[in-house]
Amino acid sequence: MNTAGRNAGLWDFWFDVVRNLFGWFRAVGREFRTRRGRFLVTALPMLWLGLFFLVPFLIVLKISFAQAVFGQAPPYTALIEHAADGAASLRLHTSNYAMLLSDPLYVAAYLKSLLFASVSTVACLLLGYPIAYGIARASPVKRLLLLVLVILPFWTSSLLRTYALIGILKANGLLAQALWALGLAGPDFALLHTDTAVYIGIVYNYLPFMILPLTATLMRLDFTLLEAAEDLGAKPWQAFARVTLPLSMPGIIAGALLVFIPAVGEFVIPDILGGPDALTIGRVLWIEFFTNRDWPLAAAVTIAMLVLIVLPTLLFEYVENRRAEREAQA
Numbered sequence: 001m002n003t004a005g006r007n008a009g010l011w012d013f014w015f016d017v018v019r020n021l022f023g024w025f026r027a028v029g030r031e032f033r034t035r036r037g038r039f040l041v042t043a044l045p046m047l048w049l050g051l052f053f054l055v056p057f058l059i060v061l062k063i064s065f066a067q068a069v070f071g072q073a074p075p076y077t078a079l080i081e082h083a084a085d086g087a088a089s090l091r092l093h094t095s096n097y098a099m100l101l102s103d104p105l106y107v108a109a110y111l112k113s114l115l116f117a118s119v120s121t122v123a124c125l126l127l128g129y130p131i132a133y134g135i136a137r138a139s140p141v142k143r144l145l146l147l148v149l150v151i152l153p154f155w156t157s158s159l160l161r162t163y164a165l166i167g168i169l170k171a172n173g174l175l176a177q178a179l180w181a182l183g184l185a186g187p188d189f190a191l192l193h194t195d196t197a198v199y200i201g202i203v204y205n206y207l208p209f210m211i212l213p214l215t216a217t218l219m220r221l222d223f224t225l226l227e228a229a230e231d232l233g234a235k236p237w238q239a240f241a242r243v244t245l246p247l248s249m250p251g252i253i254a255g256a257l258l259v260f261i262p263a264v265g266e267f268v269i270p271d272i273l274g275g276p277d278a279l280t281i282g283r284v285l286w287i288e289f290f291t292n293r294d295w296p297l298a299a300a301v302t303i304a305m306l307v308l309i310v311l312p313t314l315l316f317e318y319v320e321n322r323r324a325e326r327e328a329q330a
Contacts, residue, residue, distance in 0.1 A: 132214035217251025
């Protein structure tokens with residue numbers, strides 16, 4: 001009897017523990033549905049961003065207002081200088097930012113990076129939209145297979161995939177041999193170390209970033225609207241221009257941002273596939289940081305690039321949100 005009583009008491013104890021746990025989870029769920037709960041949910045990601053984005057950004061911003069001093073560690077002056085009497089003074093040097101505007105090298109690097117990113121984004125859109133549309137219209141089993149094929153390149157390093165392009169684009173490579181066999185080019189034909197090779201490399205590496213958000217948007221599209229447009233006499237291209245394209249615009253915007261923003265600061269692809277004329281802002285940063293050891297100038301280049309990319313993006317997002325709010329109210 002004592003053993004049976006102890007077992008019954010043990011079962012009651014664990015039953016109370018499980019019941020209290022369920023009650024705690026329900027209370028946490030109700031708490032998360034409140035304003036305070038939503039704040040707690042977003043607090044951890046914001047703390048993460050503040051720690052690993054805002055803090056490094058402030059460090060780079062501080063370095064950009066210093067002056068380079070070679071032969072010491074760190075290789076730049078301190079912003080706060082202490083005099084002999086103990087007085088502290090703040091010294092901000094703006095010469096690094098002035099050099100960005102006066103030296104045509106940095107202006108050309110910015111423009112070259114924007115050109116690479118813009119053309120590559122348009123190419124990814126033109127190639128990725130038909131693929132995403134085909135995936136969205138496929139059956140569930142085929143759709144899963146096609147999505148796996150799109151995601152499959154991510155299973156290998158982008159660096160390895162970029163190096164693999166060398167064997168295709170170099171002189172006497174696979175592409176040159178194929179064109180030579182077709183009589184379209186000579187045996188010395190090569191795309192390696194040209195701007196075209198950089199475009200191919202960026203599109204090849206970033207195409208899935210365009211396909212995936214487009215596929216997610218097109219999968220939510222009500223394709224009966226296209227049938228209704230055909231019943232009303234619209235031609236296929238008219239139905240696409242008036243129905244499919246406007247409704248897929250959120251996916252186009254998301255994919256364009258996912259491709260354009262990292263492509264602007266791309267370093268590996270222009271360095272491996274591009275020639276000496278492919279001087280992008282990523283290569284300039286590498287040269288200033290590791291070759292010239294001019295950390296303040298490199299930090300100023302970084303801040304200027306961030307301002308040129310982030311501020312227009314935030315402005316665009318603000319305009320789009322306001323437009324969506326007006327459409328929702330209408």
